[in-house]
Amino acid sequence: MTQTIQDQITSIIHDDYLNDFLDIYGVTISIAEKHPEQVNNEVRNALTHLARALIPDIPDPQQEIEDAKKHLQRAKRDCLKLSIIHKREQLVSSIYRIELTEGTLRRAIKTKLRAIETKRKDIFRRESAGEPVVDELRSILADALELGDILLEDYQEIGVIISNAKRLARKCFRFLWNACATLFVTLLISYLVLILLPEDSQLVNDGRQLIEAITNTGLSPDNNSE
Known part of the structure; x- marks a missing residue:
């Protein structure tokens, strides 16, 4: 070599x-x-x-x-x-x-x-x-x-x-989604409880009165003026 x-x-x-x-x-x-x-x-x-x-x-x-x-x-x-x-x-x-x-x-x-x-x-x-x-x-x-x-x-x-x-929008969407899901589950559980309890139950009566009060407060214009 x-x-x-x-x-x-x-x-x-x-x-x-x-x-x-x-x-x-x-x-x-x-x-x-x-x-x-x-x-x-x-x-x-x-x-x-x-x-x-x-x-x-x-x-x-x-x-x-x-x-x-x-x-x-x-x-x-x-x-x-x-x-x-x-x-x-x-x-x-x-x-x-x-x-x-x-x-x-x-x-x-x-x-x-x-x-x-x-x-x-x-x-x-x-x-x-x-x-x-x-x-x-x-x-x-x-x-x-x-x-x-x-x-x-x-x-x-x-x-x-x-x-x-985009990240901020995703965070807002997740917050709204979780809030809506929580509200839906809460209302569903409340509805099932009212159905399953006896008709003359004090809890059922109190629940119905509460729902009526909330509904009347939100829908009646007179309540806002009083």
Whole structure:
């Protein structure tokens, strides 16, 4: 094994893996909130090729290095594509919620989103054809992240106000519902008690007198004037 092979392996591990791939991988996890299994497979394959290149009697160590580079490039592309797909879904969902609460959205934001979508489709098509598109994918992801920051900055306050109003409305609704339910249960129990007790019971008579008094007080206009 020559010094050149060792230097190339060191460069791949330091530059391609530590200083480049891991940054992309971290962004992907933060956006997608999961570890992409296919990406992990590509990294394992790359490390396997690098390990083979270190074997003294390997027939073609340079080919192993080239294969390792291809797997790492594919891992970067898969990470970036997954990040772009998830970020696009987040943007569309955020814009939908904003339009429901705000009723309108600045034209520049929609224009930027359409530009990202058009660029994304074109680059995904080129990537399927085997073209090197890592840098273009980085650019799309940067645009999508920037648009997300704009939405967060411009519409965060509105979202907070709407959320607080919804929480207050839910609390009021629950209070009224519980109050109505309690009143209904109380009246139902009182009615059942009056039915089950003997007709000449003192409690029944007192209850009927109380109900009549409440009814007369609420319905008779003369009571309010006296």
